[in-house]
Amino acid sequence: MIVLKFGGSSVGTPERVLSALDIIVAARAIDNARAVVCSAFGGATDQLLQTAALAAQGGDAYKEELNAFIQRHRDALTALFPINRRAEHEQHIEHECADLAGMLNGVSLIRELSPRTQDFIVSFGERLSCYIVAAALRERDLAADFCDARRLVRTDNTFSNAKVDFDQTNRNIREYFDTHTNLQVVTGFIAATENDETTTLGRGGSDYTVSIFGAALGASEIQIWTDVDGVLTADPRKVPRAFPVDQLTYEEAMELAHFGAKVIYPPTMAPAMDAQIPLRIKNTFRPEVAGTVVGREREAHTYHASGISSIDKVTLLQLSGAGMIAAAGIAGRLFAALAAAKVNVILISQGSSEHSICVAVAPADAEPAERAINEAFTLEIHRKQVNPAQVEPNKSVIALVGEQMRLVPGIAARIFRTLAHAKVNVVAIAQGSSERNVSFVVDHDALPRALRTLHDSFFFPQERRVHLFLLGHGLVGGALAKQLQERRKNQKNNIHIVVCGLANSKVMTFSEEGFDLEGLDQALAASREPSDLAGFLQNVSDMPVPHKILVDNTATDATAPLYLQALDAGISVVTPNKKANTRDMAFYDQLHYKSRRNGAGFFYETNVGAGLPVIGPLRDLIEAGDRVQRIVGMMSGTLSYLFHTFNGDKPFSALVREAREAGYTEPDPREDLNGMDVARKLVILAREAGYRLALEDVTVESLIPAALREVAEVDAFMNALPDFDREWAQRLEEARIEDKVLRYIASYSNGQARVALEAVGADHPFYATSGSDNMFCFYTNFYPNTPLTIRGPGAGAEVTAAGVLGDIMKAGRLN
Numbered sequence: 001m002i003v004l005k006f007g008g009s010s011v012g013t014p015e016r017v018l019s020a021l022d023i024i025v026a027a028r029a030i031d032n033a034r035a036v037v038c039s040a041f042g043g044a045t046d047q048l049l050q051t052a053a054l055a056a057q058g059g060d061a062y063k064e065e066l067n068a069f070i071q072r073h074r075d076a077l078t079a080l081f082p083i084n085r086r087a088e089h090e091q092h093i094e095h096e097c098a099d100l101a102g103m104l105n106g107v108s109l110i111r112e113l114s115p116r117t118q119d120f121i122v123s124f125g126e127r128l129s130c131y132i133v134a135a136a137l138r139e140r141d142l143a144a145d146f147c148d149a150r151r152l153v154r155t156d157n158t159f160s161n162a163k164v165d166f167d168q169t170n171r172n173i174r175e176y177f178d179t180h181t182n183l184q185v186v187t188g189f190i191a192a193t194e195n196d197e198t199t200t201l202g203r204g205g206s207d208y209t210v211s212i213f214g215a216a217l218g219a220s221e222i223q224i225w226t227d228v229d230g231v232l233t234a235d236p237r238k239v240p241r242a243f244p245v246d247q248l249t250y251e252e253a254m255e256l257a258h259f260g261a262k263v264i265y266p267p268t269m270a271p272a273m274d275a276q277i278p279l280r281i282k283n284t285f286r287p288e289v290a291g292t293v294v295g296r297e298r299e300a301h302t303y304h305a306s307g308i309s310s311i312d313k314v315t316l317l318q319l320s321g322a323g324m325i326a327a328a329g330i331a332g333r334l335f336a337a338l339a340a341a342k343v344n345v346i347l348i349s350q351g352s353s354e355h356s357i358c359v360a361v362a363p364a365d366a367e368p369a370e371r372a373i374n375e376a377f378t379l380e381i382h383r384k385q386v387n388p389a390q391v392e393p394n395k396s397v398i399a400l401v402g403e404q405m406r407l408v409p410g411i412a413a414r415i416f417r418t419l420a421h422a423k424v425n426v427v428a429i430a431q432g433s434s435e436r437n438v439s440f441v442v443d444h445d446a447l448p449r450a451l452r453t454l455h456d457s458f459f460f461p462q463e464r465r466v467h468l469f470l471l472g473h474g475l476v477g478g479a480l481a482k483q484l485q486e487r488r489k490n491q492k493n494n495i496h497i498v499v500c501g502l503a504n505s506k507v508m509t510f511s512e513e514g515f516d517l518e519g520l521d522q523a524l525a526a527s528r529e530p531s532d533l534a535g536f537l538q539n540v541s542d543m544p545v546p547h548k549i550l551v552d553n554t555a556t557d558a559t560a561p562l563y564l565q566a567l568d569a570g571i572s573v574v575t576p577n578k579k580a581n582t583r584d585m586a587f588y589d590q591l592h593y594k595s596r597r598n599g600a601g602f603f604y605e606t607n608v609g610a611g612l613p614v615i616g617p618l619r620d621l622i623e624a625g626d627r628v629q630r631i632v633g634m635m636s637g638t639l640s641y642l643f644h645t646f647n648g649d650k651p652f653s654a655l656v657r658e659a660r661e662a663g664y665t666e667p668d669p670r671e672d673l674n675g676m677d678v679a680r681k682l683v684i685l686a687r688e689a690g691y692r693l694a695l696e697d698v699t700v701e702s703l704i705p706a707a708l709r710e711v712a713e714v715d716a717f718m719n720a721l722p723d724f725d726r727e728w729a730q731r732l733e734e735a736r737i738e739d740k741v742l743r744y745i746a747s748y749s750n751g752q753a754r755v756a757l758e759a760v761g762a763d764h765p766f767y768a769t770s771g772s773d774n775m776f777c778f779y780t781n782f783y784p785n786t787p788l789t790i791r792g793p794g795a796g797a798e799v800t801a802a803g804v805l806g807d808i809m810k811a812g813r814l815n
């Protein structure tokens with residue numbers, strides 16, 4: 001036998017009442033339901049309270065609200081009953097409402113609303129809703145009676161929050177149900193004193209009623225039907241990935257409820273808990289979902305935690321001072337003072353040094369709490385033995401709750417490691433020895449990020465969600481977008497990539513849930529938000545998602561300062577853009593220091609050799625104790641392509657166009673032709689090898705004809721380039737005469753750095769290379785004679801994007 005309860009949201013409209021009726025009919029047939037407790041129609045209690053408050057001001061202003069209340073119940077009759085069977089119910093409603101109107105008239109005349117009168121007025125909400133539900137069940141041929149709980153639930157006369165007389169109430173309920181075998185539709189929330197004065201049961205009143213009836217009748221289950229799928233792992237408004245928990249113990253449910261999970265109000269569980277009756281929370285609008293069962297025990301589940309809840313805003317108060325150490329009675333005086341000021345303490349934390357005690361209170365209690373503490377310790381403060389109460393507003397409390405956290409080592413470590421990675425500062429910590437609840441205080445601003453990170457860590461431990469913010473959507477950016485789509489189809493590891501931000505030089509756009517990877521181009525095209533680097537980073541910082549990576553696929557130098565800010569905020573940076581790494585040494589040092597200090601990744605493998613692994617192997621060598629003596633390389637895909645293909649068949653200028661079309665060149669191909677792109681790569685490699693080389697230290701041979709160096713526009717430059725084809729043909733011929741080929745070579749040794757075009761013969765290692773090949777030779781202590789050599793295609797959007805994706809994976813695993 002079971003008992004059920006439908007809250008206001010489940011009987012908010014006639015359509016919802018119909019869904020509830022279906023559930024009740026099935027529960028009667030299948031589970032032998034004996035009692036159904038209903039709340040007032042959604043919002044009706046508030047409407048009555050408002051009406052009563054208006055009436056107490058005198059005059060007729062309350063009548064509009066009253067009429068709306070009455071009309072709502074008339075409308076329900078119209079929707080639920082055929083016209084020929086409505087009259088009896090209409091009469092009942094009109095009769096009840098006449099009583100209500102009379103009472104409100106009295107309040108208006110005497111302009112006084114006592115708690116007792118208020119309880120009587122709000123009782124009409126449940127009295128009318130339950131009457132209608134019972135009649136509608138009979139309309140479906142189910143033998144159901146309206147049951148006014150005031151006949152059975154006896155309380156004291158603490159109006160609006162009455163205390164139940166369980167002996168009398170249980171006796172009444174059992175006797176009544178012995179003689180009433182029909183299904184009883186019981187008014188929630190309302191009760192009566194022994195003198196038949198109407199009372200109400202306070203917050204969560206209808207849950208309390210069903211718990212009382214379930215316990216009195218010895219039900220096998222108490223079902224609470226509401227508008228959510230059960231108790232969720234977290235508040236879904238703050239954690240979109242929250243999902244319903246199958247089972248909770250009473251204690252877990254209470255811990256979660258205390259910290260904000262509003263589905264059950266703990267005191268209402270007491271009768272069910274005492275009688276050890278399981279409570280099942282179900283969704284009226286999705287009855288097929290199993291819901292959450294709250295009981296004495298629960299089966300072990302795969303997660304260590306059962307839920308995460310939080311209190312949005314609290315204020316911390318700290319009492320500290322050397323005079324507190326080893327002084328007995330300090331805590332007693334502190335809490336006595338707070339109790340006397342009627343301050344409810346939400347969380348307490350004291351370190352074993354006894355130097356300070358910290359309490360969290362509701363913001364409204366902060367001022368009285370501060371005053372109470374300072375008054376209680378006036379003398380000690382005067383003698384400078386303790387400091388005046390230190391108040392820290394704008395904090396939030398988070399609680400991770402779970403029966404299975406008990407006796408499991410590493411839970412606290414995981415919590416705080418996760419928070420550290422998300423750059424969440426923990427201000428205070430409290431854990432009771434039950435180990436069922438670890439609570440801690442964070443800055444209010446960090447709350448959404450902290451909740452989501454923790455939720456992912458404890459409820460999606462097998463998966464890492466990495467949030468990307470993509471700056472630049474050109475050749476490399478576009479190829480990366482396609483590779484992200486492909487990767488999702490063939491995903492092999494546990495890193496789940498979510499793209500939350502996108503920008504090119506014109507517009508930017510953001511999505512907290514993540515863009516559809518197939519629709520990145522369209523998302524950007526649809527955006528009207530002008531692009532702006534500072535605004536982009538602000539959005540990245542503000543978005544409350546964990547594991548963020550800024551990916552810079554632009555070629556601009558203007559993004560470099562952003563890296564510093566991102567790394568400071570614990571956001572990893574991945575980039576093929578060489579500009580930041582080739583700024584002055586002081587900037588370079590800061591960049592790398594911030595990455596190390598903040599544990600945020602800075603990955604730039606594609607700065608050199610595009611998708612080829614060059615920086616990684618070089619770093620491994622150095623970490624193994626090797627020392628680079630000399631670097632020689634062909635480091636430009638563009639220049640390799642030009643000189644590998646330039647054989648006299650096509651003019652040099654046509655090959656430059658081909659390299660550009662193949663996506664080998666920089667957005668401005670003059671960056672390749674003037675040698676600066678190669679110079680940057682050499683600087684990056686030398687710095688990686690531990691040498692403090694600046695861009696200005698590199699001797700650079702530019703391949704741009706002197707006459708074209710002042711040309712402003714790329715197109716004008718490209719159009720003028722054919723004028724110099726004859727000079728290039730001549731240079732090629734000169735090399736050929738000596739049986740040599742042209743190669744653009746970078747070299748570094750003994751502090752000397754040079755990039756230049758050279759003619760090399762058949763004995764040179766770069767003689768027989770081809771296509772866009774890059775070749776890097778590292779002469780080191782471990783490889784003194786035959787250099788460690790890395791060779792392969794060194795440019796192209798596809799290979800570069802693949803390298804960027806590889807770096808994203810590394811950053812994703814890291815943070």
Ligand SMILES: NC(=O)C1=CN([C@@H]2O[C@H](COP(=O)(O)OP(=O)(O)OC[C@H]3O[C@@H](n4cnc5c(N)ncnc54)[C@H](O)[C@@H]3O)[C@@H](O)[C@H]2O)C=CC1
Binds near residue numbers: 553665
């Ligand atoms: N193409 C290749 O083979 C390789 C390229 N790289 C590097 O990859 C980077 C990207 O190259 P491409 O894709 O070829 O360039 P691209 O010119 O095709 O794309 C650059 C993108 O950045 C955007 N952008 C420019 N300034 C911006 C700003 N201030 N804010 C937001 N967006 C901005 C542009 O609108 C465009 O979407 C460059 O740094 C390049 O050196 C590195 C290795 C190889």
Ligand SMILES: N[C@@H](CC=O)C(=O)O
Binds near residue numbers: 607609637664672677
């Ligand atoms: N333009 C560059 C691209 C890679 O950095 C090149 O040609 O190598």
